[in-house]
Amino acid sequence: MNMLTPAIAGVAGVLVMILFLRRARYLHLPETQMIRAIGSAVTKDAGNALWPGFAIHLVMGILFSYGYMLLLRTAPVEGVLSLRGHLIVYGVMGTVHGLIVTLILVITVVQYHPLEEFRKMEPGDMASHVIAHIAYGVTLGVVMALMS
Secondary structure, eight states, X not given: OXXXXXXXXXXXXXXXXXXXXXXXXXXXXXXXXXXXXXXXXHHSOSTXXXXXXXXXXXXXXXXXXXXXXXXXXXXXXXXGOOHHHHHHHHHHHHHHHHHHHHHHIIIIIHHHOSSGGGSOOOXXXXXXXXXXXXXXXXXXXXXXXXHO
């Protein structure tokens, strides 16, 4: 596998994840402002937080894509996975990733975010994050499988 593949998959995964978070209402879940929340944690202002938040989210998505690839390479089935196998494995990794990130959001970000508007998280918000991470993982699986 080309070492550029995870970067491409990471960008695609982040874009799909953002789409799921911003259009969660179609799943009857609240839309989340995760990009602004990430950016405003750094800038301390929601008004100028979009681009820093997007940049941080994109870089983290690419880094996590390499992490997913490394995890899959440690598995004894890495060379024999079909497209369906990639979807399942990466989807499961996305689910675990989403649960861990949601737990971290509930414990740290909700309590310590510098802006009051981002200090609340309801069960629907948590579900949106987990579903968005599953979509991220499945997108990585598709891109990794098609590009390998």
